[in-house]
Amino acid sequence: MKRRDFITTTAIGASSLALLGCRRAEENKSVAINRGKKVKLKLATSWPAHFPIMGTGVDTFANRCKQLSGGSLEIQVYPKNILVPALQVFDTTSAAQIDAFHSGVYYWKGKNSAFSIFGGMPLGLTSEEMITWLKFGGGYDLWRELYGKFNLYPIIGGTTGPQMGGWFKKEIQTLADLKGLKMRIPGLGGEVMQRLGVNPVLLPAGEIYTSLERGTIDATEWVGPYLDKMMGFDKAASYYYTGWHEPGSILEITLNKTRWEKLSTEHQAIITTASEEMTGNMLQEFRYKNAQALQELPKSVQIKSFSKEIIRAAKVALDEVLYDESQKNDDFKRVLQSYQTFTQLNKAWDDISTKNFLEIRS
Amino acid sequence: MKRRDFITTTAIGASSLALLGCRRAEENKSVAINRGKKVKLKLATSWPAHFPIMGTGVDTFANRCKQLSGGSLEIQVYPKNILVPALQVFDTTSAAQIDAFHSGVYYWKGKNSAFSIFGGMPLGLTSEEMITWLKFGGGYDLWRELYGKFNLYPIIGGTTGPQMGGWFKKEIQTLADLKGLKMRIPGLGGEVMQRLGVNPVLLPAGEIYTSLERGTIDATEWVGPYLDKMMGFDKAASYYYTGWHEPGSILEITLNKTRWEKLSTEHQAIITTASEEMTGNMLQEFRYKNAQALQELPKSVQIKSFSKEIIRAAKVALDEVLYDESQKNDDFKRVLQSYQTFTQLNKAWDDISTKNFLEIRS
Numbered sequence: 001m002k003r004r005d006f007i008t009t010t011a012i013g014a015s016s017l018a019l020l021g022c023r024r025a026e027e028n029k030s031v032a033i034n035r036g037k038k039v040k041l042k043l044a045t046s047w048p049a050h051f052p053i054m055g056t057g058v059d060t061f062a063n064r065c066k067q068l069s070g071g072s073l074e075i076q077v078y079p080k081n082i083l084v085p086a087l088q089v090f091d092t093t094s095a096a097q098i099d100a101f102h103s104g105v106y107y108w109k110g111k112n113s114a115f116s117i118f119g120g121m122p123l124g125l126t127s128e129e130m131i132t133w134l135k136f137g138g139g140y141d142l143w144r145e146l147y148g149k150f151n152l153y154p155i156i157g158g159t160t161g162p163q164m165g166g167w168f169k170k171e172i173q174t175l176a177d178l179k180g181l182k183m184r185i186p187g188l189g190g191e192v193m194q195r196l197g198v199n200p201v202l203l204p205a206g207e208i209y210t211s212l213e214r215g216t217i218d219a220t221e222w223v224g225p226y227l228d229k230m231m232g233f234d235k236a237a238s239y240y241y242t243g244w245h246e247p248g249s250i251l252e253i254t255l256n257k258t259r260w261e262k263l264s265t266e267h268q269a270i271i272t273t274a275s276e277e278m279t280g281n282m283l284q285e286f287r288y289k290n291a292q293a294l295q296e297l298p299k300s301v302q303i304k305s306f307s308k309e310i311i312r313a314a315k316v317a318l319d320e321v322l323y324d325e326s327q328k329n330d331d332f333k334r335v336l337q338s339y340q341t342f343t344q345l346n347k348a349w350d351d352i353s354t355k356n357f358l359e360i361r362s
Numbered sequence: 363m364k365r366r367d368f369i370t371t372t373a374i375g376a377s378s379l380a381l382l383g384c385r386r387a388e389e390n391k392s393v394a395i396n397r398g399k400k401v402k403l404k405l406a407t408s409w410p411a412h413f414p415i416m417g418t419g420v421d422t423f424a425n426r427c428k429q430l431s432g433g434s435l436e437i438q439v440y441p442k443n444i445l446v447p448a449l450q451v452f453d454t455t456s457a458a459q460i461d462a463f464h465s466g467v468y469y470w471k472g473k474n475s476a477f478s479i480f481g482g483m484p485l486g487l488t489s490e491e492m493i494t495w496l497k498f499g500g501g502y503d504l505w506r507e508l509y510g511k512f513n514l515y516p517i518i519g520g521t522t523g524p525q526m527g528g529w530f531k532k533e534i535q536t537l538a539d540l541k542g543l544k545m546r547i548p549g550l551g552g553e554v555m556q557r558l559g560v561n562p563v564l565l566p567a568g569e570i571y572t573s574l575e576r577g578t579i580d581a582t583e584w585v586g587p588y589l590d591k592m593m594g595f596d597k598a599a600s601y602y603y604t605g606w607h608e609p610g611s612i613l614e615i616t617l618n619k620t621r622w623e624k625l626s627t628e629h630q631a632i633i634t635t636a637s638e639e640m641t642g643n644m645l646q647e648f649r650y651k652n653a654q655a656l657q658e659l660p661k662s663v664q665i666k667s668f669s670k671e672i673i674r675a676a677k678v679a680l681d682e683v684l685y686d687e688s689q690k691n692d693d694f695k696r697v698l699q700s701y702q703t704f705t706q707l708n709k710a711w712d713d714i715s716t717k718n719f720l721e722i723r724s
Contacts, residue, residue, distance in 0.1 A: 067631045068430050123723050126716060128490060128645065135643070136650035162715035224715070247719040269429045277638040281497070283490065288498035291711035303714060311722050347723075349653035352665060353524035353586070354488060355720040357609040358712065360673050361485045 039267060040074045041259070044093075046086040046103040049079035052227065053289070054251065057158050057282045058102040061253070064274040073267050075100070093256050094150040100255040102157055106187045111150065114331035117339050118143045118154075120249040122189050122318055123311075124339075127159040127248030127283055129346055134250075137342035142335050153260040155275045157253030158282040161290070165241035165306065166221030167212065167233045172241070172306065175313055184208055184220035188321060189245030195317035196310070205231075212236040221245070224286065225293035234301050242305045244314060251282075401629060402436045403621070406455075408448040408465040411441035414589065415651070416613065419520050419644045420464040423615070426636040435629050437462070455618050456512040462617040464519055468549045473512065476693035479701050480505045480516075482611040484551050484680055485673075486701075489521040489610030489645055491708055496612075499704035504697050515622040517637045519615030520644035523652070527603035527668065528583030529574065529595045534603070534668065537675055546570055546582035550683060551607030557679035558672070567593075574598040583607070586648065587655035596663050604667045606676060613644075 043062070047055040062075040078098075080086035089101035090108055105119030118139065120130060133139045134156060147154045166185065172178060179197035190200035201217055211217045213236040220237075222228045234240070253275050260268065306314075326333040405424070409417040424437040440460075442448035451463035452470055467481030480501065482492060495501045496518060509516045528547065534540060541559035545552075552562035563579055573579045575598040582599075584590045596602070615637050622630065668676075688695040 064631065064635060067628060068635060070432070070628055123719075126719060128649065131642070132646040132649045135646055162719050164715075225711070242714045242718045244719075244722060247723075266429060266432055269426065273426060273430060273635050273639045276642050277635045280493070280638050280642050284494040284497055287490065287494045287708070287711070290715070291707045294711050294714075295707065305714075305718065345653045345657065346649070349587070349649070349656050350720065351724070352604045352656075352667075353526075353652070355717075355724075356604045356667065357485075357488060357524050357606075358717040358720065360606060361609075361709075362713070362717075 038072050038074070039263065040076065041099040041255075042078065042083065043075050043100040043102060043253075044078045044080070044082070044084040044089045044098050045101065046080050046089060046107065049082075051079075052230065053282055053285050054102075054158065055079065057278050057285075058253075060281070061102075061157070061274050061278045064277065065270050068270045068274060069267065073270055077102075090150070090152070090254075093254060094152055096151070096256045096258065098256075099259045100253060102253055103251065105154075105250050105252050109187065112146060112331055113325050113329050114142075114146055114335040116188055117332070117335045118250060119187075120246055121339065122192055122245040123247070123315060125248055125343060125346070127161050127250070129350070130159070130248045130250055131156060131279070132346070133339060133342040137345075138338045139335075139342070142338055146331055146335075147254065148257060151257045152254050153257040154252050154254040155272060156250060156279050157275050158251035158279050160223055160246070160249045160251070161283050161286040162224070163243050163246035163249065164221065164224050164228065165243045165245065166219055167228070167237035168219040168239040168241060169212070169215065169237045170218070171239050171302075171304065172310070174307065175310055178310070181219055182217045184211070184217055185245070187245075188318070189221070191321045192245065192314050192317045195320065196313055209233065209236060224290040225297065226286070226289040229293045229297065234297050238300055238302055240297070240301050240303050242303065244306060244311060253278075400434050400436070401625065402438065403461040403617075404440065404445065405437050405462040405464060405615075406440045406442070406444070406446040406451045406460050407463065408442050408451060408469065411444075413441075414592065415644055415647050416464075416520065417441065419640050419647075420615075422643070423464075423519070423636050423640045426639065427632050430632045430636060431629065435632055439464075452512070452514070452616075455616060456514055458513070458618045458620065460618075461621045462615060464613065464615055467516075467612050467614050471549065474508060474693055475687050475691050476504075476508055476697040478550055479694070479697045480612060481549075482608055483701065484554055484607040485609070485677060487610055487705060487708070489523050489612070491712070492521070492610045492612050493518060493641070494708070495701060495704040499707075500700045501697075501704070504700055508693055508697075509616065510619060513619045514616050515619040516614050516616040517634060518612060518641050519637050520613035520641050522585055522608070522611045522613070523645050523648040524586070525605050525608035525611065526583065526586050526590065527605045527607065528581055529590070529599035530581040530601040530603060531574070531577065531599045532580070533601050533664075533666065534672070536669065537672055540672070543581055544579045546573070546579055547607070549607075550680070551583070553683045554607065554676050554679045557682065558675055571595065571598060586652040587659065588648065588651040591655045591659065596659050600662055600664055602659070602663050602665050604665065606668060606673060615640075 045055065045058055050056055050059060058077055062077050065073045065075050083098060084092045087107055089103055090111065092098050093101045106116055108115040125133060143154050175196060181198045182201050183193060183198050184201050184203050185193050186202065194200050203211055208220050209232050212220050212233065222231055322336060326336055407417065407420055412418055412421060420439055424439050427435045427437050445460060446454045449469055451465055452473065454460050455463045468478055470477040487495060505516050537558060543560045544563050545555060545560050546563050546565050547555055548564065556562050565573055570582050571594050574582050574595065584593055584595065684698060688698055
């Protein structure tokens, strides 16, 4: 009900003041069971307004929360840099200056290197497997414990599905071809590439295309065919490598923990359920649109995979990165142990189920 | 609010009859926006009460609907054979004798052979891919159109993930080993097996173990390690074959269409969102519990895969089954075309993304 409707109804009630008027209100009340007060939450994102899939996904999520709550839970979505700069959403939510954010977990490595594992692991778990680890394998408990130190409460808020390895201006055949290459690649993937001789570069999204086109950088990774094509990378590089570093990156709806705990059980349930819906839809939308975009790439683009030599070296380098970080950070060590325990359990089953199905149908 | 509470509240209101009382009701009304009337739905399932994952999944779904609606949407879950026999749920919902059912789509082949495709395809799409086809590839439109003829409105209501190929008392090495085998295997998988010389047998769930143990049947398929172990099959047969016929079976929450259309937009949204949550949770729970159960199988159990010869023959037989059914049933032909168009689009992308990731991490 809009404020104006409320005033009108009240005015009529006051003018008649009949028992009937009172009873009508009571009847309406009878269906308002446990409804709770009207709540408004400010949620900032790390994406431009209505950015495809990530941005439209969180818009749909907010609409769904409103709909499920009969209008009593209103989440106002602010695109990046409107209320808060894209990468300040963690700190401002932690400080309760806003109520919540929607972002990628891989952005918060600087806060605690353990967080990068909740966002996904090179050569590791797919989206469905990551979510299974978080929900059933103990991952969520650790994530909530460690975010709790920042007074934050994280919820899985979408996932990209498998990402591509990136765009290269020249073909990469051997490890030697990687040496000295300037590549835009963040996160654990970037650290691995660095150990293989690549020079990882950080660039704002708006500068990547021009840098690649002009040869200021030799390569860049982004997401997958659908979003990469929107960035125009197929016009600036010809070699498109299959993925290895982001098998299933996790996005998050994270709330200020004090704010979360003050919400009614019902509003908490609405946010949780709507996040689950967003996560499934996002994964499926990425699958469909990536499949379509792959068909539409120009013929100049060659799909390549890194050689066994490169993948083998990447595994060795990754193990070194994980070992070094475990020595430095106990949180990282604990989260990694939980992740690896699940990975081992999962792999024996996945090898004879999903992997087997994908192989025999080929 | 219960009827009794309503009467009590009204009585208090009537006894004071103050403006204050009236205003308080109005304030409560202000958060009851679009709440709608209290609705009760009778939903029958094809599972025993609280059957693991499928049954507990729909219990959780019903609780979630109640919670999300502030108590205004109550779905009463009836296990199989309480209100309705397990395989009568389709007809009784169609006839509006109950409001809804939770079951497996593969059961309704006899109503229209096209329905079997919505439930999953041997050697075909995984759960995530099936859902993507239904939501983004046109599958849902066809499903709703064809169920509409039975006055039914289907919603994806869970999925089993990849299933196993089944338990065999003897090792199967060649096509010759399949000839004359008595196997409990329903659906399209059963039709394919029949063309390979197997004698498919239908048995009630309660009789499968004894039949296998006594050698009345030579083999049976069921679901996967978790539910199969509960059935005790690991004590009655030693050869456990990896899957080929059920890569991603789809379950359904299906409502009587007239009843669905009479629900408020909000209650429709609650059912849709809670179904999405159930689907994700069920897939992840199956993954986790199957992985655990696989570890716990006795050492007497040997995990085997069918030979390339058998898989190749199964593909040929499947193509024949699909061709024959397409000649007989135009609905089947249309649904198959939609399924195959998506399959082709999806495969090019999946081969270089998910399949690639599962292979390089090994």
